[in-house]
Amino acid sequence: MSALEQIFADLGAWNWLVLGLVLLGLEILAPGTIFLWFGIAALVVGAVSLFVDLPWQVDVVVFLLLAFSSLLIGRKLMAKISRESGDPGLNQRGSRYVGREFVLATPISQGDGRLSIDDTVWRISGPDLPAGTRVTVDRVEGVKLVVKPLQPRG
Structure with a gap:
């Protein structure tokens, strides 16, 4: 087992929970909503990992699937909210x-x-x-x- 695999195995779900919090923290510092969706995906994977013991490779695949699907859904949702709540006469x-x-x-x-x-x-x-x-x-x-x-x- 490599050193990276050992770290993932030792920390387990805490890897994902810490990563999720770090990504949510980056969201505060960076414009846009990119890190929000990745942070949420990491927190979900961490929460699931607390109850279900899956290999770290499966966790990574689940994280990637959740991150990109939540990113796509979130972008559509944010665009819809932006159209509905925006002020069309703002610059006029x-x-x-x-x-x-x-x-x-x-x-x-x-x-x-x-x-x-x-x-x-x-x-x-x-x-x-x-x-x-x-x-x-x-x-x-x-x-x-x-x-x-x-x-x-x-």
Whole structure:
């Protein structure tokens, strides 16, 4: 029996548990979620090895199968969660205001004006309108919001 085989035989399940914790620790330091899935696989192999005495070669094969299958499943899961929970307007702040109504504090003259929304002053374009007019944001063109007068109800 070689020295490596002797180490694996002496430590048994503890090899896998320590490896799993080390991989989970690396996950904290490294970006992405690669080490997470390998760490989980190592912990599962370690837990199984506590109860079932398998040769270390079988443990390695089970670890590799678990690691790569959990990596593939985890990647798909993370991609799905990312699509569902992401903010599609994150890098397009103006798109958040499309369809919303505002009151002009200053007039629009010669097609240009300014509109204060929350803590930001936006450049706007649209037809000439006096201050106090209710407008709705129609679309975004570059860094400008395009507004149109709100149609009276009724």
